[in-house]
Amino acid sequence: MNGIEELSNAGITIKFNEKLKNYSYTKTGGTVKLMFFPQNLEQLKMIITWTKSSEEQFVILGEMTNVAIASGTLNFVVINMSNYNFVEPKWDGDRILTVTASYKMKKLATWCINNDIRGLGWMEGIPGTVGAGVYMNAGFLLGQDMETYLVDVTYLDLNDMSVHTLKNQELKFRYRYSKLQEMNVIILSCRFLLNRIPNDWKKVYRRNRYKKIMREYHKRRESNQPIKLPSAGTVFVPPYPWHVGGMLRELNLVGYQIGGAQISTKSPGFIVGVNNMTGEDYFSMVSYIQEQIKIHYDIDLEPEVRLLKNDNELLHK
Missing domain, CATH: 3.90.78.10 (UDP-N-acetylenolpyruvoylglucosamine reductase, C-terminal domain)
Incomplete structure (x- = not known):
């Protein structure tokens, strides 16, 4: 296939004839001839450019927690974002936490509490990546969802390869919906508005209480699902x-x-x-x-x- 060697030489991980049932939480999915794992924006743009020049249909996937996939030979390729720009979250020291789209929500919940940041404990009970969570406004109850804590999201526009940011109010969130679902984009990162656990004599008590709440989220999911x-x-x-x-x-x-x-x-x-x-x-x-x-x-x-x-x-x- 024209251009594949060039992509490989650029350091892009490419898997051939992959069975999606080995990745999806539903254990469904046929075979795709190519699965790409971009690690940065430059690689991602190279892959998109190749798919367009090769007239290949493609789908963006991550942890594949919320998808059921057809069997047999599939006529599209997959861009798997699970390894994209995989870095630790960045806290500005005050209120803003920046997170890459590939970061897992369950892992982010633990990272936050270990760094004395509160607000995202509800993510412990939700599988999948932060990017997918923003895309579908993941959450449990009112006040325990992406809509409540998200400041903005940065994305790649697949029409012209430009990078843009949308603020929370521009995403038109509702239950399991964001405006992103109607856009030809790939989510790259997002920012959350959170609070530090106060650094006073109750700090240890508060941290332990939040950890207990997270364990309760896990138990509730385990007992009810x-x-x-x-x-x-x-x-x-x-x-x-x-x-x-x-x-x-x-x-x-x-x-x-x-x-x-x-x-x-x-x-x-x-x-x-x-x-x-x-x-x-x-x-x-x-x-x-x-x-x-x-x-x-x-x-x-x-x-x-x-x-x-x-x-x-x-x-x-």
């Missing part, structure tokens, strides 16, 4: 004031299976893999649940999980 089975987390945007899991219980669909995809018996808002689930099994279950909820409740469910197929709207060109 089927974390031992392949899944992509909550499947649908909650149709407030309704609860998808509750509706599925009313319809006696808990445990229902299509192929290897099952409506979780532990948390019906999840689709889990119980027998070598494929992306197609997952897609079929999503459609089935949408149909049943529409028939019985006249509600249109919107997936918050990324459903990645050949030739769909998630692909870049």
Whole structure:
């Protein structure tokens, strides 16, 4: 393939014929002929330029915690941002914390508390990277989400390769949504507005209390979610004031299976893999649940999980 050797010589890690099921939390995904792992902005731009000149469709992925992927030979390449600009967070000594998009949210929660910074403990219960979290406004409850703490996000515009920054209010956050989802961009880094744990005689007490709260986040996730089975987390945007899991219980669909995809018996808002689930099994279950909820409740469910197929709207060109 023209240009691949040049990219490799530039120090870019390239993997060939990679099975995405070995990366995704749902354990779904066929084979892509190329997966790139850029480590800095220059490498990222080189890869994007190559995909455009080669007319290759591509998708941006990270930890792949929130995606179900089609099987077979996939007609796109992957730019994996999990190793991008992987440096420790930078604290300005006052209120602002700068974090690269590839930093894992769970790791950031621990880093903050170890550095006497409070505010992001809720991230301990969320898998995935900071960039993905900003993209989908990850969080638990009101006041425990990206929207509450984010100052701004820096991104690469794929249309002209320019770097820009958007402020929190410009991102139009709502539940599991940011304006970034409608833009042709790659998130590079972001900044958070946080507070230091006061340096007084109660400091040790406060730090231990925050650590206890983080452990409680972990226990809550472990007790309420089927974390031992392949899944992509909550499947649908909650149709407030309704609860998808509750509706599925009313319809006696808990445990229902299509192929290897099952409506979780532990948390019906999840689709889990119980027998070598494929992306197609997952897609079929999503459609089935949408149909049943529409028939019985006249509600249109919107997936918050990324459903990645050949030739769909998630692909870049």
